[in-house]
Amino acid sequence: MSTAVKPSGPTPSGATVGDLLRKWRQHRRLSQLDLSIQADISTRHLSFVETGRSVPSREMVLHLAEQLDLPLRERNQLLIAAGYAPIYAERALDTTPLSAVRDAVRQVLTGHEPYPALAVDRYWNIVDGNTALAVLTEGVAAELLGPPANALRIALHPGGMAPRIANLAEWRGHLLARLRREVEHTADPQLAALYDELIELPCDDPTPAGEHSPAGAVVVPLRFRHPDGELAFFSTVTTFGTALDVTVAELAIEAFFPADAATVKILRGESG
Structure with a gap:
């Protein structure tokens, strides 16, 4: 249910x-x-x-x-x-007026390499990503990567990243809690429908979210199975704090940082 x-x-x-x-x-x-x-x-x-x-x-x-x-x-x-004209424009990200924003997003994404980073819209659809994002999306079903590719669906779907996430229950709980807060804040029916879809996706690990993290943990990690060893990440989210355009205000950049030295070595291609 x-x-x-x-x-x-x-x-x-x-x-x-x-x-x-x-x-x-x-x-x-x-x-x-x-x-x-x-x-x-x-x-x-x-x-x-x-x-x-x-x-x-x-x-x-x-x-x-x-x-x-x-x-x-x-x-x-x-x-x-109320009978007044709207004052906040809503322009597509690929239009000329938003070229500076688009360039800034690309600069942040490329500057974060060799670690994964992506930009998403209000509905978590991916609008841009850096080359290192392929570390997380390798092996994801093609239909999930076709536009509009939804970052949450890619993360939690059995045909997406889910089988390779070592702490799926914990990471799933973290993502669904974020989405739930956004639904509560925006009252957006499309976000609510996304939540409804994602919560029904299977999760083999029955452990309640949060019980994986040791006491005193600083962040919720993403632990990802990789051919060269398990990768551990924590993420940060960046938004445009002074946005006066709807598209820009709804844009978010999520950057993944290595949570341990082993992850740094693997992503930098260092041996030993």
């Missing part, structure tokens, strides 16, 4: 700005009083906005969206529902 996270946030189709604000406030588990204090407005005014008795200004819509910590995509939806 599936235990997928179902999005409790707003569905913008046909909804008024008041409807969306109320649903997002409830999704963030805030009362009207909580949000009014946080936003420094009266509870009466917030109530009027939510019920449609008051039309919020463009500035008020953006202010409330900021207080609710909404992603840029959802802020645009609020603006549209």
Whole structure:
């Protein structure tokens, strides 16, 4: 039986700005009083906005969206529902306006070699990767690598990396927990559907996630079986903190670092 996270946030189709604000406030588990204090407005005014008795200004819509910590995509939806034009562009990564961003991503990825690194979009689809990523994707079924190649599906699918991940239960638990947090934050039904799919994938190791890691462990490692020996990685995630474009705001770079000296030697091609 599936235990997928179902999005409790707003569905913008046909909804008024008041409807969306109320649903997002409830999704963030805030009362009207909580949000009014946080936003420094009266509870009466917030109530009027939510019920449609008051039309919020463009500035008020953006202010409330900021207080609710909404992603840029959802802020645009609020603006549209309130009758205003969206202010955050959404351009494809391969377009001219995003060339500097694209170059920066490529610089980070290539600069991380000989260790694996990849860039993913909001839905964990791979938009770029360095040559060292082949260490992790070698042997992955071709249908999983075809566009749009999804990093989480590649990691956890039996035809993907899963059979070569030595600590699959632990790594699976880590990835699903990250995805669950994103579903809860964005209330995105496509992410929820991805979670629903991935949690149903088989895992031969029944040990509960977290029980593999010794007490005092610093990070959750990825332990990967390689012909030259087991590789151990930890990862970092980089995002664009000042993004004003939806595509850029949803972009993330995940870089894998060697967690032990043996992994360094194997990936650098050092002998002995």
